[in-house]
Amino acid sequence: MERNLSFPWVRFFPPSLSHILNSRLFVTLSYISSQDLCECRKGLQVLSNASATAFPPLLFWRSSPASLLFLNALTMLLIYFLIYILFFSLEISTTTHQGLRKVLFGDASRVFSRDWAQAHFRFREPHSDLAYALEADKGGTRAILMAVQGNIIKYLLFVRNTEYTHLERLCKISQKEQGEALAAALADSLWAAGEGREATVCLISAASHFVPTADYKADNFTERIQLFNFFEKAAAQKFIFDHINCFKSEGSKGLILFLYSLLFSRTLERVQKDLGGTTAHLLEFSCGTVICTQVGSVLKTPKFPIWLCSINGMHSVLFSTNRLLLSDWKMEHVFHLYFYNGQRGQTRTAHLTVDTHSHHWEEGRCADTSSPGKRSPSLEMAIRTRWPGAAVSWNGTDPFF
Incomplete structure (x- = not known):
């Protein structure tokens, strides 16, 4: 028998954390049977007898069945607190917001143009000749979209296990497989940016985390970003797939979120070092739009064709x-x-x-x-x-x- 419990302390966490805790992390405690409870009490009795001299507080936990339920609740509270410290305390500071803008534009008062704000990852029709393909509008977003496209092709042709051969591996994919390929491509890029040690995924939360300063122009989404760090590539890939609509839905700012994720995976300090003093920022304004100027090296002889x-x-x-x-x-x-x-x-x-x-x-x-x-x-x-x-x-x- 399960009983949903209300934890008043959950309200002290940020809204994004409270939502995830209540929807994804077992905010349900289960009553155990009397036989199981008896066994638990016996185990605690043995533990307390063996440890009473060194740890007298352990004697408390054999006093009543209600104590076990309270212990479970306390354990969950500690787990939530650790999760908050490890993952959800990564709200970036005002200084970091300004640094992010300066790395991108050279000026914290600059914002993305409309075509960038509307850009997200859109596939062609599933089970079609171009089922593997992303649509790319004209403008600066094409460079990033086509770079991700290359990783999607790599995953579908050379990584994913499938019964199909040659071009069929690209064409005979469903909408779900499109999402899997996109998640794999994004995670692969972020993991490479983190030098094979870590990846950071950037999502938008409901609330703004800082008040813009005079030299910073708000855009109503950069101020709401939160970072999620991962130290295993597979975990980052699964997280992205679970939140794939944050990157591929209309109005999601998906391409900008991926660009932010790349920068934070790489770290702003390393990006500045990568630029090598040749330019102060990554993006250039041209004819009213923003153009991406970094492509990469080892282009003629890559690992995959x-x-x-x-x-x-x-x-x-x-x-x-x-x-x-x-x-x-x-x-x-x-x-x-x-x-x-x-x-x-x-x-x-x-x-x-x-x-x-x-x-x-x-x-x-x-x-x-x-x-x-x-x-x-x-x-x-x-x-x-x-x-x-x-x-x-x-x-x-x-x-x-």
Whole structure:
């Protein structure tokens, strides 16, 4: 028999904590049977007899069955207090809010533009040719969305166990599997930012945690962020999946929350050091919007055959389904690449065939593309920075210029 108990001390915790305690953390005590209670009393009797000299207070717990119920309640109170100290006391200070803005914009009075505030992680239709794909609007958010897209592809192709092969691994996924892939991709990025030791997930709570100063412009969500630290990647991934709507629902500020999570996983101090004095902040204002300026290194030879590309200033993803492409030179004679640019107008994954052993005298090969004045698709030119002289066939798809 279970009986829901009301704990008046819960009201002293922040609203976000009280909600989680009451909904996720056993605010229910169970009455135990008389036989079980008798066994418990016997055990406590033995313990108290053995320890009475050193610990006289233990004698109290054998006095009545009600004492055991009180002990349970006291134990729960201690557990709640420890959880609060470990997880929910991570409300950031005014100084940290200002530091966060300065790392992003160089000025605490700057705020995100409307396209950033509206951005979240939106998948295409489940069980479709682009079920794996995120929609990416024009603007500065594309860089982050396409970076996450690369991690989603990595998870679906090379990490997740599934019966499907090749492109089917990307297409035959449900809405639930989309959420799992997004959670895995976000957790993977945060864990890497934390140098494989920790990850911090940032969510929005109901109440504001500080009063803005004169040089700080409020945006009504940065002031309400709370941080959740994790020291196991799997725990961070599960937490993100349990709160996946905080990143993929309309109006969730999901992309900004992920960016904040990245910064706090990395720590603001390390981000400043990473910038190396070349620039004072991460984001630049351009034509009224915010543009992301960091892409990364080791782009041409990654661990997995997935490349984040900037084609004519627009971020996109180029990938192969063959994990051995970059580790076995024999695979680089003739191989297939796939391309996704995030635009709504792309209705299926572009399929390209790359031939690195073609010769300019072969009919229909590189002679056309190498002719003076001949315009080559920018994607082909990007591919040839990795495989010089390669011939690229678009297999019926109109080339992306």
